[in-house]
Amino acid sequence: MNRAGTVAWNTFREAVRDRVLYNLVFFALLMMAAAILVGQISIGIESLVIVSLGLSAISIIGLLMAVFIGVGLVYKEMDKRTLYALLAKPIQRWEFLLGKFAGLLLTLTVNTAAMALGLFAALLYVRHSFEPSDAIVLIAAYFILLKLAIIVALALLFSCFTTPLLAILFTAGIYVTGLFVQDIRGFGNITGSAALDHLAVWVSYLLPNFENFNAIAAAAHAQPIPGLLIAQNTLYAAVYCAIALVAASAIFSRRNLK
Amino acid sequence: MKPQPFHSDAHAPSHFIDADDILHKNVPMQDAAIEIEGLTKDYPVGFLLAKKRRSLDDLTMQVLPAEVFGFLGPNGAGKSTTIKLLMGLIFPTAGTARILGRPISDVRMHKDIGYLPEQPYFYDYLTAAELLDYFARFHDLTAADRRERIDRMLKKVGLDGARKIQLRKYSKGMLQRVGIAQAILHDPQVVILDEPMSGLDPIGRREVRDIILELKCNGRTVMFSTHILSDAEMICDRVGVIVGGKLRGVGRLDELVGVKVQGMEVLFELSRELPAIANPLLQKASRTGNRFRLEVPEEELYSVMEKLRGAGARILSVTQLKPTLEDYFLHLIAADQAQASAVEVSGK
Numbered sequence: 001m002n003r004a005g006t007v008a009w010n011t012f013r014e015a016v017r018d019r020v021l022y023n024l025v026f027f028a029l030l031m032m033a034a035a036i037l038v039g040q041i042s043i044g045i046e047s048l049v050i051v052s053l054g055l056s057a058i059s060i061i062g063l064l065m066a067v068f069i070g071v072g073l074v075y076k077e078m079d080k081r082t083l084y085a086l087l088a089k090p091i092q093r094w095e096f097l098l099g100k101f102a103g104l105l106l107t108l109t110v111n112t113a114a115m116a117l118g119l120f121a122a123l124l125y126v127r128h129s130f131e132p133s134d135a136i137v138l139i140a141a142y143f144i145l146l147k148l149a150i151i152v153a154l155a156l157l158f159s160c161f162t163t164p165l166l167a168i169l170f171t172a173g174i175y176v177t178g179l180f181v182q183d184i185r186g187f188g189n190i191t192g193s194a195a196l197d198h199l200a201v202w203v204s205y206l207l208p209n210f211e212n213f214n215a216i217a218a219a220a221h222a223q224p225i226p227g228l229l230i231a232q233n234t235l236y237a238a239v240y241c242a243i244a245l246v247a248a249s250a251i252f253s254r255r256n257l258k
Numbered sequence: 259m260k261p262q263p264f265h266s267d268a269h270a271p272s273h274f275i276d277a278d279d280i281l282h283k284n285v286p287m288q289d290a291a292i293e294i295e296g297l298t299k300d301y302p303v304g305f306l307l308a309k310k311r312r313s314l315d316d317l318t319m320q321v322l323p324a325e326v327f328g329f330l331g332p333n334g335a336g337k338s339t340t341i342k343l344l345m346g347l348i349f350p351t352a353g354t355a356r357i358l359g360r361p362i363s364d365v366r367m368h369k370d371i372g373y374l375p376e377q378p379y380f381y382d383y384l385t386a387a388e389l390l391d392y393f394a395r396f397h398d399l400t401a402a403d404r405r406e407r408i409d410r411m412l413k414k415v416g417l418d419g420a421r422k423i424q425l426r427k428y429s430k431g432m433l434q435r436v437g438i439a440q441a442i443l444h445d446p447q448v449v450i451l452d453e454p455m456s457g458l459d460p461i462g463r464r465e466v467r468d469i470i471l472e473l474k475c476n477g478r479t480v481m482f483s484t485h486i487l488s489d490a491e492m493i494c495d496r497v498g499v500i501v502g503g504k505l506r507g508v509g510r511l512d513e514l515v516g517v518k519v520q521g522m523e524v525l526f527e528l529s530r531e532l533p534a535i536a537n538p539l540l541q542k543a544s545r546t547g548n549r550f551r552l553e554v555p556e557e558e559l560y561s562v563m564e565k566l567r568g569a570g571a572r573i574l575s576v577t578q579l580k581p582t583l584e585d586y587f588l589h590l591i592a593a594d595q596a597q598a599s600a601v602e603v604s605g606k
Contacts, residue, residue: 002398003395003396006395006396010381014381017383081375081377082380082381084342084347085373085375085380086396087365088347088368089393090365090366090367090368090397256349257342
């Protein structure tokens with residue numbers, strides 16, 4: 001585990017030195033502009049607009065990072081052959097994968113936390129105070145982070161056996177279909193075919209259900225989020241990530257480096 | 259010596275020992291540092307990857323403890339494939355290998371192995387000191403031990419002054435030096451270097467040779483690949499020669515290339531035109547500026563020198579002509595080409 005931690009820290013350091021966190025500047029500018037404009041055009045619903053805009057920006061920026069950096073985590077190391085010297089050290093391939101996953105997740109956590117801070121600063125600017133219901137914003141940001149963890153695990157899995165471009169397409173494809181899992185399940189019912197119904201149910205269970213992680217509307221309207229949902233989502237993300245990482249490890253441990 | 263032209267037929271010149279004899283000496287040894295047995299690697303090729311290209315064919319050889327072993331072959335011969343198989347970077351189609359008695363699939367043994375990849379490339383956002391520290395952490399060294407080793411290694415490879423510069427600003431030669439430093443940082447028992455002299459200037463090459471010899475003095479086993487034969491001739495206890503994925507010979511250099519003197523080389527200068535008696539000699543000699551080079555059979559050396567001295571020539575040097583590793587190398591390749599041609603002709 002120490003070795004995976006060493007890889008994770010280096011992955012985080014790489015992201016920082018490659019100026020990945022510069023996206024925070026963009027987010028800060030967006031929040032400042034929104035805070036100033038909202039005060040002028042949306043009387044009474046300032047916090048709703050700020051929370052919706054802020055959490056959506058956190059989600060989109062995080063998604064872009066998770067997909068584009070995630071698919072390069074393994075491929076870049078193989079392509080540049082930096083992996084050769086590393087795998088000659090006493091480290092298992094699965095430890096390397098786990099380290100890369102944890103490193104990008106740490107980057108995304110820092111990024112999400114910094115953006116959440118920016119969102120609260122914007123809220124403070126427009127409302128001049130905090131309310132207890134603002135804690136829901138934190139839960140919504142946490143759900144976004146769980147969603148990003150699943151996406152990183154999937155991107156890592158695909159990058160173990162295909163090119164970055166295809167890995168981006170596969171990951172993005174799964175993300176989009178993962179937003180419509182309930183619809184896929186319902187599609188089976190309306191076909192009238194038992195086989196299609198079964199297939200639709202299986203596919204819907206196989207795909208990650210990203211709808212469960214969408215708490216932006218609840219946070220914007222200050223609707224409470226049950227503790228059970230938090231526990232369920234945490235467990236779901238952990239299990240899904242574990243399955244994806246085990247699959248990635250099984251593929252990568254048999255892979256010939258070029 | 260000046261490379262001798264080899265005939266393109268498959269008959270081996272008499273001064274070479276037959277490669278089969280050399281391979282027969284390649285018997286299994288209980289205490290070998292590296293033992294390779296029947297190692298074979300096929301790569302799928304073609305659009306559907308249905309065809310196979312054999313990159314390494316039934317390689318069997320041993321590297322003994324505390325020896326410097328040169329793994330020689332032209333580009334594409336299978337040297338890097340062998341080394342990557344040993345390091346577990348690729349997986350064999352058939353065969354096995356053990357390093358320090360442990361199978362190559364056991365990555366725990368990597369704590370006793372140092373490895374320099376061919377044309378190494380490292381994380382370019384790190385400095386040399388950071389990179390070495392990163393790699394040292396996988397060997398469970400304490401922070402103080404890591405610092406001490408990193409300082410020592412950077413001095414050893416001549417990069418102490420550049421330790422805080424990011425690797426993206428390093429030249430190819432500097433990267434090679436960092437690569438060597440990371441390979442020996444943890445004081446491994448076995449060091450495997452893939453083309454360690456590549457990209458280095460003459461001073462750098464000498465420094466790497468010194469490092470290899472120092473490792474040998476400290477009882478370490480060094481296996482390195484190269485296609486630059488002079489490097490191997492200078493420092494190797496034994497060499498293995500691989501051509502076209504097949505091991506063609508393994509043993510001491512003198513065993514491989516033979517020790518029989520092929521003739522003598524006489525270098526001389528003329529202060530005036532030679533008289534008629536020495537003219538036949540002059541016709542056999544090659545001329546560069548004012549200097550002449552003459553190859554003569556060993557038994558005729560003294561009479562030739564008498565004639566030259568009598569004619570007023572100044573003898574600059576007399577050297578024995580022995581076959582070199584380069585000759586052996588060229589002979590193997592020529593023999594392979596001849597065999598391929600013969601197969602083609604018989605196929606027609």
